[in-house]
Amino acid sequence: MSITSNKKKLLFATFTKGILAIIFLLLSKPDLFAQDPQIDRKTGLIRGNPYGPDKLNKRKSGNASLGSTGSTGSTPLSFGLKGGTNLTDVRPEDQFSVFSFTEVPNASSAEKQYFKLSDNRGFHFGFIARYAVTGQLSVALEPTFSNMKYSYVNNYTWVDFENNSNSLELNYEHNQTLNYIEIPLLIRYNLLNSFIKPFVHGGGFYGRLLSATKKINVSGTDYAAGNTQEFSNSSSTLGVDDLYIKTHLGLIAGGGLSYQVGPAAVELSANYKIGMNNVVNEANRLSDDTITGGNYDVLDNTKLRNIEISLGLVFSL
Amino acid sequence: MNYKYLFSYKSNIGYFLLLCTVVLLGACDIGDNNVEPGENIVKIYNNENFAINYDPLDIKQTSDGGFIILSSVDVSDTYLLKINELGEFVSDTLITSPFTHPLPNLFEIGGDFYFFSMDDISLATHLTKINLSDSSQAPEIIRTYTEIIYPLAVSQTPDGGFIIQSYNRDSRSSKLTKLDANFAESWNNEYEVLEDVENTIIGKFSGTAENLPYFTGSMNDGSIYFFNGFYNFSLSVVFVNSSDGDLIGTLNGLRDETGLSAAQHITGNSFAVSRFSFDDNFLLPLGDINVQANDFSGDLGGNELPEILPSAKVVIKRLTINGQNVVLYGSETKSKQIVLYAYDESDGALLGTKYFGNVNPYEIGNFVETTDGGLAISGRTFVAGRFPRICLFKISETELNSIVP
Numbered sequence: 005m006s007i008t009s010n011k012k013k014l015l016f017a018t019f020t021k022g023i024l025a026i027i028f029l030l031l032s033k034p035d036l037f038a039q040d041p042q043i044d045r046k047t048g049l050i051r052g053n054p055y056g057p058d059k060l061n062k063r064k065s066g067n068a069s070l071g072s073t074g075s076t077g078s079t080p081l082s083f084g085l086k087g088g089t090n091l092t093d094v095r096p097e098d099q100f101s102v103f104s105f106t107e108v109p110n111a112s113s114a115e116k117q118y119f120k121l122s123d124n125r126g127f128h129f130g131f132i133a134r135y136a137v138t139g140q141l142s143v144a145l146e147p148t149f150s151n152m153k154y155s156y157v158n159n160y161t162w163v164d165f166e167n168n169s170n171s172l173e174l175n176y177e178h179n180q181t182l183n184y185i186e187i188p189l190l191i192r193y194n195l196l197n198s199f200i201k202p203f204v205h206g207g208g209f210y211g212r213l214l215s216a217t218k219k220i221n222v223s224g225t226d227y228a229a230g231n232t233q234e235f236s237n238s239s240s241t242l243g244v245d246d247l248y249i250k251t252h253l254g255l256i257a258g259g260g261l262s263y264q265v266g267p268a269a270v271e272l273s274a275n276y277k278i279g280m281n282n283v284v285n286e287a288n289r290l291s292d293d294t295i296t297g298g299n300y301d302v303l304d305n306t307k308l309r310n311i312e313i314s315l316g317l318v319f320s321l
Numbered sequence: 322m323n324y325k326y327l328f329s330y331k332s333n334i335g336y337f338l339l340l341c342t343v344v345l346l347g348a349c350d351i352g353d354n355n356v357e358p359g360e361n362i363v364k365i366y367n368n369e370n371f372a373i374n375y376d377p378l379d380i381k382q383t384s385d386g387g388f389i390i391l392s393s394v395d396v397s398d399t400y401l402l403k404i405n406e407l408g409e410f411v412s413d414t415l416i417t418s419p420f421t422h423p424l425p426n427l428f429e430i431g432g433d434f435y436f437f438s439m440d441d442i443s444l445a446t447h448l449t450k451i452n453l454s455d456s457s458q459a460p461e462i463i464r465t466y467t468e469i470i471y472p473l474a475v476s477q478t479p480d481g482g483f484i485i486q487s488y489n490r491d492s493r494s495s496k497l498t499k500l501d502a503n504f505a506e507s508w509n510n511e512y513e514v515l516e517d518v519e520n521t522i523i524g525k526f527s528g529t530a531e532n533l534p535y536f537t538g539s540m541n542d543g544s545i546y547f548f549n550g551f552y553n554f555s556l557s558v559v560f561v562n563s564s565d566g567d568l569i570g571t572l573n574g575l576r577d578e579t580g581l582s583a584a585q586h587i588t589g590n591s592f593a594v595s596r597f598s599f600d601d602n603f604l605l606p607l608g609d610i611n612v613q614a615n616d617f618s619g620d621l622g623g624n625e626l627p628e629i630l631p632s633a634k635v636v637i638k639r640l641t642i643n644g645q646n647v648v649l650y651g652s653e654t655k656s657k658q659i660v661l662y663a664y665d666e667s668d669g670a671l672l673g674t675k676y677f678g679n680v681n682p683y684e685i686g687n688f689v690e691t692t693d694g695g696l697a698i699s700g701r702t703f704v705a706g707r708f709p710r711i712c713l714f715k716i717s718e719t720e721l722n723s724i725v726p
Contacts, residue, residue, distance in 0.1 A: 102363055102364065102365050103364075103365050103366075103367045104364050104365070104366055104367070104404070104408065104409050104410040105366075105367055105368060105410065106366050106367070106368045106402070106410050106413055107368040107369065107370075109368070109369050110369060111369070112367070112369055160367075160705075161369055162369050162370070162371040162705075162708055163369055163370075163371050164370075164371035164372050165370060165371070165372070166372065170371050170372075171371060172371070172705065172707075174705055228371070249350040249351065249354050250350055251349075251350050251351050253351065281351045281354075282354060285350075285354060286354050286355060286356040287354070287356050289356075289361075290361050290362070290363045293658075293676070293677065293678055293679035293680075294679045294680060296363045297363065297677070297678040297679045297680060297681065297683065297702070297712075298678075298679045298680025298681055299680065300365070300704075302363070
């Protein structure tokens with residue numbers, strides 16, 4: 005087994021153990037972040053961890069404020085919906101190509117030119133289930149449908165060296181769409197207990213691939229057919245589920261603002277997600293002849309990074 | 322509703338353990354997502370030359386795990402492509418006039434590679450050596466056989482020698498020449514065509530006529546050699562005594578419209594053959610041929626495969642795949658894919674098929690077993706539908722075994 009493989013396994017194991025350690029720490033020490041009960045000077049309510057060492061909050065205040073979780077009810081649990089856009093940034097690790105050039109090319113390139121972040125726009129929507137550990141600290145599961153897109157292009161040129169007017173330029177634009185169901189586990193900390201409540205959060209996510217598709221646009225200019233002719237052809241959408249593995253693990257860090265409107269909290273958040281594993285299926289990379297032999301494409305080993313911007317509405321029970 | 326139990330400390334631990342278990346079980350594919358580089362390869366050896374035309378003939382694996390591919394270029398020139406174990410280009414050598422028209426076999430002897438080609442002026446046969454350890458990889462002419470003109474096919478014999486099939490335009494005969502392991506001529510013999518077929522032969526070399534399936538071969542014990550060439554007005558398989566080249570028997574075709582496109586001796590009188598009759602192709606993985614008779618190849622029968630391209634090149638080799646002795650056919654389909662058919666050597670039953678290439682045309686060159694138990698197939702593809710380039714498919718042992726369940 006290769007060194008790279010061992011590193012991957014070690015990274016995966018470390019990541020998993022880290023997440024588990026954080027979870028158990030929080031669960032086994034529910035009072036870890038507990039605050040001493042305090043009387044809120046404005047409301048007169050007792051603030052603090054209702055499940056902390058001091059049980060005053062739980063007993064005396066049935067509607068204790070839980071910070072920006074949006075909860076005004078008697079439980080520390082809140083639910084909500086969220087949705088928004090996401091931008092995908094691809095970080096190829098090992099690059100592959102069907103072509104190997106026998107002469108140094110002038111205008112062709114075997115390397116893919118990846119589109120920049122702002123051109124790889126997708127969307128997401130999902131649910132929020134949040135559990136307030138303390139007034140400032142909460143843990144949330146946010147099962148999300150995440151649609152990620154990323155694209156790249158390859159340019160190739162052929163020239164008749166005896167008659168330069170005979171040439172062909174081809175551009176292969178490959179557009180990938182990956183649909184994941186993701187389960188992020190987020191630990192959130194409210195920075196202020198103000199009217200508009202800023203917060204930061206972080207954690208990890210587990211993603212499961214639902215489907216992967218690819219659309220290939222071939223365009224070019226043919227200078228050899230008797231006249232200069234530009235052309236463009238699009239492939240139908242190809243299912244490429246087998247070219248990706250099912251699992252996508254990663255870390256999330258981000259923050260946002262929460263604004264309480266009656267029983268609900270409107271939340272605007274931005275997250276940066278770092279994929280920890282190569283999402284491309286190495287064993288199946290070459291398995292689709294339509295893509296490799298027909299459109300000269302082989303997926304690079306790829307880790308996905310995303311910027312997510314979400315708008316959510318959270319209700320407490 | 323009482324949420325105390327739902328969100329109790331114990332319940333929460335249970336939920337998270339359940340979640341973590343699901344995540345861990347579902348994430349197993351990360352650890353398994355690892356393939357050794359070079360196990361599987363799909364490569365096209367491209368350049369920006371609009372007008373060049375490669376036509377690969379043979380592939381051999383080199384001691385460094387890479388490959389060397391023998392190809393013709395622009396119909397006549399010779400091209401050698403060296404690639405590494407990952408399929409990446411390493412170096413190439415273009416050999417131009419007068420050493421042209423390489424015969425479709427590359428021989429490895431003592432770590433060096435040899436091939437035969439034709440002198441485009443004198444029509445004589447050259448034996449050329451490529452020393453891969455020499456950084457320049459300059460071809461070295463080992464010997465020129467002035468008496469062997471229009472060389473058409475060559476193969477190695479069980480004794481380490483070679484048999485070369487050629488055409489003698491003066492006597493209007495096919496000629497077979499036996500070389501020993503030191504490349505010295507042992508004997509030669511001629512077999513009358515009884516008509517002038519030089520134009521057909523020239524058409525092959527100039528690329529203006531159909532490239533008929535000339536080939537040579539040996540019975541496993543080395544007692545009988547055979548060649549597929551013109552004899553007695555027809556494209557025929559001629560069986561000869563290996564000690565002097567005396568004719569033993571024939572398998573006649575019908576002019577050049579019916580005949581054999583490839584043959585591989587199995588055992589006794591059993592051969593694996595492919596034959597064509599006009600535009601139809603038949604594969605006969607286990608057929609009896611009486612090498613001492615004068616029979617008609619059209620009587621051999623076989624499995625008709627309408628998907629194979631008319632006049633398609635066919636390669637037949639005996640391999641052991643997944644513990645079974647297999648006769649592996651390689652050819653090309655009407656949809657311009659490379660195809661492999663695996664047959665059970667013992668009973669001729671079809672075991673499996675595999676196709677390579679799609680959308681753009683792919684044609685077979687040759688295939689070779691690799692040291693890691695896989696299979697490497699060289700071929701030609703037309704990039705963007707128009708630029709003829711050498712391609713390589715390498716499949717792992719696992720994938721090869723999957724052809725033969």
